[in-house]
Amino acid sequence: MTKVLKVKDLTIHYVTDDAGTCRAVNKVSFDLKRGETLGLVGETGAGKTTIALGIMRLVPDPPGRIIGGSIDFQRDSLLEMSEKRMRKVRGKQISMIFQDPMTALNPIDTVGDQIAEVIRVQENVSRAEANRRAVSMLEMVGIQGTRFGDYPHQFSGGMKQRIVIAIALACRPELLIADEPTTALDVTIQAQVLDMMNNLKNELGTSMILITHDLGVVAQMCEKVAIVYAGEIVEMGTAEDIYDSTRHPYTVGLFGSLPSVAGDAKRLTPVPGMMPNPADLPKGCKFSPRCPQKVAECEQHEFALYQISDTHLVRCIHCGKE
Amino acid sequence: MSTLVEVKNLKKYFKTKSGMLHAVDDVNFAIEKGETLGVVGESGCGKSTLGRTILHLLDSTDGQIFFAGKDITQAKGRELKRLREDMQIIFQDPFSSLNPRMTISQTITEPLKIEGKMRKEEIRIKVAELMETVGLADRLVNTYPHELDGGRRQRIGIARALALDPKFIVCDEPVSALDVSIQAQVLNLLLDLQEKRGLTYIFITHDLSVVKYISHNIVVMYLGRMVEKANARELFEKPLHPYTKALLSAVPVANIHNKQQRILLRGELSSPINPKPGCRFVARCIYAQRICHNEEPKLVELGKNHVAACHFAKEINQ
Numbered sequence: 359m360t361k362v363l364k365v366k367d368l369t370i371h372y373v374t375d376d377a378g379t380c381r382a383v384n385k386v387s388f389d390l391k392r393g394e395t396l397g398l399v400g401e402t403g404a405g406k407t408t409i410a411l412g413i414m415r416l417v418p419d420p421p422g423r424i425i426g427g428s429i430d431f432q433r434d435s436l437l438e439m440s441e442k443r444m445r446k447v448r449g450k451q452i453s454m455i456f457q458d459p460m461t462a463l464n465p466i467d468t469v470g471d472q473i474a475e476v477i478r479v480q481e482n483v484s485r486a487e488a489n490r491r492a493v494s495m496l497e498m499v500g501i502q503g504t505r506f507g508d509y510p511h512q513f514s515g516g517m518k519q520r521i522v523i524a525i526a527l528a529c530r531p532e533l534l535i536a537d538e539p540t541t542a543l544d545v546t547i548q549a550q551v552l553d554m555m556n557n558l559k560n561e562l563g564t565s566m567i568l569i570t571h572d573l574g575v576v577a578q579m580c581e582k583v584a585i586v587y588a589g590e591i592v593e594m595g596t597a598e599d600i601y602d603s604t605r606h607p608y609t610v611g612l613f614g615s616l617p618s619v620a621g622d623a624k625r626l627t628p629v630p631g632m633m634p635n636p637a638d639l640p641k642g643c644k645f646s647p648r649c650p651q652k653v654a655e656c657e658q659h660e661f662a663l664y665q666i667s668d669t670h671l672v673r674c675i676h677c678g679k680e
Numbered sequence: 681m682s683t684l685v686e687v688k689n690l691k692k693y694f695k696t697k698s699g700m701l702h703a704v705d706d707v708n709f710a711i712e713k714g715e716t717l718g719v720v721g722e723s724g725c726g727k728s729t730l731g732r733t734i735l736h737l738l739d740s741t742d743g744q745i746f747f748a749g750k751d752i753t754q755a756k757g758r759e760l761k762r763l764r765e766d767m768q769i770i771f772q773d774p775f776s777s778l779n780p781r782m783t784i785s786q787t788i789t790e791p792l793k794i795e796g797k798m799r800k801e802e803i804r805i806k807v808a809e810l811m812e813t814v815g816l817a818d819r820l821v822n823t824y825p826h827e828l829d830g831g832r833r834q835r836i837g838i839a840r841a842l843a844l845d846p847k848f849i850v851c852d853e854p855v856s857a858l859d860v861s862i863q864a865q866v867l868n869l870l871l872d873l874q875e876k877r878g879l880t881y882i883f884i885t886h887d888l889s890v891v892k893y894i895s896h897n898i899v900v901m902y903l904g905r906m907v908e909k910a911n912a913r914e915l916f917e918k919p920l921h922p923y924t925k926a927l928l929s930a931v932p933v934a935n936i937h938n939k940q941q942r943i944l945l946r947g948e949l950s951s952p953i954n955p956k957p958g959c960r961f962v963a964r965c966i967y968a969q970r971i972c973h974n975e976e977p978k979l980v981e982l983g984k985n986h987v988a989a990c991h992f993a994k995e996i997n998q
Binding site for chain 1: 723863886933
């Protein structure tokens with residue numbers, strides 16, 4: 359399989375006058391093969407969305423700045439690309455679905471026009487052709503084509519998110535970045551949308567980065583998982599690696615925080631404390647202040663990701679010793 | 681054990697331009713002292729309205745509410761004020777439910793001042809105790825909500841609800857706005873408090889794994905109606921109503937080996953305004969037949985302490 363995306367040592371900081379430098383993303387590396395889905399999992403403020411914005415080159419500057427690293431997309435280096443070419447990549451080759459379908463759509467434009475607009479801008483086709491394709495996109499995400507002329511407020515949350523997905527997939531991108539695509543939706547609607555995304559992905563052969571805090575959604579959607587903590591990947595591997603042989607204490611804590619619908623209720627065992635402020639990260643391992651397995655060395659220096667199997671990487675001193 | 685809270689045929693309708701909105705329609709249940717009743721359902725099913733109506737934050741349209749054996753449906757004025765010392769609420773959003781211009785201590789002090797039984801010094805000690813109970817460091821006593829993260833803010837909301845030593849608390853999605861690890865900390869806190877103080881909770885949530893974890897009994901609501909009620913474990917093992925079955929199967933499970941068949945519901949919630957006769961769930965139900973369109977199903981007892989409102993509950997569960 360060919361690699362679609364290769365991110366290496368991506369580092370993004372937000373530099374502000376009063377709050378200092380916020381180190382949102384620190385040396386993040388991963389790659390993605392064609393048709394593969396990677397889950398980026400972490401809590402609020404872990405830097406998941408900033409990683410996505412970095413790939414899209416949409417980090418707001420100022421205060422955001424891509425400090426270093428490289429992002430290779432197919433044969434191109436995205437970070438060296440001119441803004442003009444980048445605009446051709448966005449929406450056409452790499453698309454993004456944002457978390458909140460209520461704010462991602464333009465309220466004063468019909469949904470059909472919003473889908474057709476992407477096609478017109480990116481593919482230089484006639485208005486009639488773009489409209490025709492927009493109708494077929496609507497139908498593909500399960501909305502009647504006759505609703506082409508309706509406005510966003512006439513749709514429910516689940517349907518709005520389908521429209522956002524239709525816009526993102528209108529030009530059949532090679533890579534889709536979905537930022538918490540179902541967090542704002544009810545469970546039965548979430549199940550519908552996830553099911554639809556899986557079908558579309560398989561049909562179009564799209565690679566996907568799925569950003570979420572929900573380990574249940576990841577289990578259902580992703581072949582590969584990266585756990586993000588304080589701007590770093592702390593554990594990465596196949597879904598089997600992460601779910602069946604969980605290694606990093608933070609990942610263990612995440613699983614321990616989840617009440618389960620299967621099995622019987624026992625007391626939850628969450629990680630105590632909170633994620634550090636990214637403007638004031640602790641020395642050494644960033645998880646050490648909360649870690650139940652901390653040893654003195656953890657606070658002295660940073661750790662690399664140790665490779666514990668062909669696919670499984672863990673950033674923890676206890677995995678490096680073996 | 682004795683029943684602390686009971687509602688009978690409780691209804692709450694809202695008048696809207698396009699007709700009567702049936703937010704809560706004929707709900708019945710009783711909660712034993714020291715237990716938790718989970719109320720689950722999707723947005724718009726009336727679960728928050730239910731909680732607020734019980735507390736008299738909204739006036740009920742019809743039906744009765746009992747607290748400790750007494751009919752409190754019509755309580756008002758001084759009687760209601762007394763009652764509120766025993767009945768409190770924790771709100772969903774820790775960002776909008778705290779006054780941004782009040783410090784932590786002012787927020788927690790306010791109910792004690794309104795009650796008017798304690799002297800200043802007593803109040804100060806009580807606030808310190810409450811902060812310790814919910815796990816807030818005492819150095820935070822003079823901070824404002826904007827200086828704190830969501831988990832800590834929700835702890836302030838809990839401390840405020842506990843200030844008057846209530847017997848009963850409505851928890852309206854208290855952990856939905858929090859990250860999982862913080863959510864787990866707050867859930868553990870709520871369970872500890874229940875154990876120590878013998879609190880009775882109504883726990884309103886859309887998160888099924890949370891509700892199973894915290895509840896003794898669970899009510900499932902759909903468009904204002906109670907469609908099923910059972911013991912928590914029984915509901916998850918043996919759901920009877922087609923909506924409950926679909927809802928449970930839709931929960932993404934954090935286990936990659938879970939190959940449980942999902943029931944995908946077609947369509948979405950219909951409008952609660954002037955609902956049509958017949959079953960509210962009929963448009964999305966895979967078992968729907970003619971009778972479902974014409975006749976409202978009644979809650980039928982199908983097991984011990986297990987009721988469901990479906991014409992075909994027996995047939996589809998054979």
